[in-house]
Amino acid sequence: MESIKKLSEKKYDVVIVGGGIIGLASAYAAVKKGLSVALVERESQNKDASVRNFGFVTVSGQQRGTHWQRAMHTRDVWADIATKADIEVVHRGLHMLIQRPEAMDVAEAFLQTEMGTDCRLLTQTEIAKNAPYLKDGLGVLYSPHEIRVESKTAISKLANWLHQAHGVDFYNKTTVQSIELPMIYTSRGTLQAEHCVVCPGADFHSLYPETLAQAQAKLCTLNMMRVMPKKPFKLNAAVMSDLSLARYDGFAQLPEAKGLIALLDDVQSAERKAGIHLIVVQSSDGSLIIGDSHDYSDRELPFRDVRLDDLIINEFHQVMAIGEIDIVQHWLGVYPSADDVVFKATPEKGVVVGSVTGGTGASTGFAFGEELIDLVLESKQ
């Protein structure tokens, strides 16, 4: 019988499966503890949610409590490593255009909570100076906490930095097929490790399917677009709208959001049924990423419904006063979605599986990666 090739002679403290943001964040958490780390990714580099997203590290709007704290911490880590890893922070902060009295009720209630610390309603002078490209509304809720990175380059820069500055070994184009610690069996040979952290993103079938089934996750498919404004302008902060106040847990779960939700279910029923709200972020070439819609299913949906794009563009023009735009790219993205915003479990001693099940991995991933590493180390004690 052919002997199984060894991919390395080393025995790692931790092998991470998956090169999305959660795998990379877990690798970073492990090296910070002085552990030796290898990361195995089945593609040449991530091509899934971690590069299809907005790169919008969102704090305001995250679910109140633990998840909001994960976002605050994750934002700090992004801000810290961005310079070290040569990752550009394209813009900071968030402007939420408030267009209805019911939305103002939500914004004012949010400002009374601990999540509203350092957030405020802008004055008309500030709006004219800092967000002249927004349509007229009742006000603008400003949050200083957010940052925006260009995910399509940030993820590979983060991987390069983890390799060069922290000695993480990367095995790309390599699929992990099974784990029987200390052995990790891959499509290209074996690795050895004390611990293994599986960060499979939306792939709940390949490794530990029974454990991951406990998350009771569906797959959420999102329509996304990159557009180029005909007249160049500089976006000073990410933009969201009333629909976001009715959708993001940190706002929508406030009792004061009931009126807005009921109103929007009536007057923007097509958008609400399609899970549409507006996020606008900018890249350094002046183009904007805009989205998104949310379609929940038991499987990944291969086909894009262009009518959802029309609804997103319509909402964009209700909020942004920047004239005509050209659509330059369309794509779909998928993430796992469950009632709980994260799922983590220990299927066996020394092994942890973890996935963000609320579509917020760019915003909460560094904190979640630390939790996964703590959990896997505890599992062996």
Ligand SMILES: Cc1cc2nc3c(=O)[nH]c(=O)nc-3n(C[C@H](O)[C@H](O)[C@H](O)COP(=O)(O)OP(=O)(O)OC[C@H]3O[C@@H](n4cnc5c(N)ncnc54)[C@H](O)[C@@H]3O)c2cc1C
């Ligand atoms: C369109 C879209 C927009 C979003 N916007 C935002 C946003 O602006 N802000 C935000 O915070 N979040 C956003 N999210 C959510 C966020 O992108 C995800 O929560 C996050 O990227 C999940 O990261 P991950 O590492 O778990 O998954 P993934 O990015 O899916 O990575 C998983 C990786 O594991 C690899 N893998 C799986 N199984 C194996 C195996 N057996 N062997 C080897 N490799 C394996 C895969 O190839 C893949 O590279 C968005 C998501 C989408 C889809």
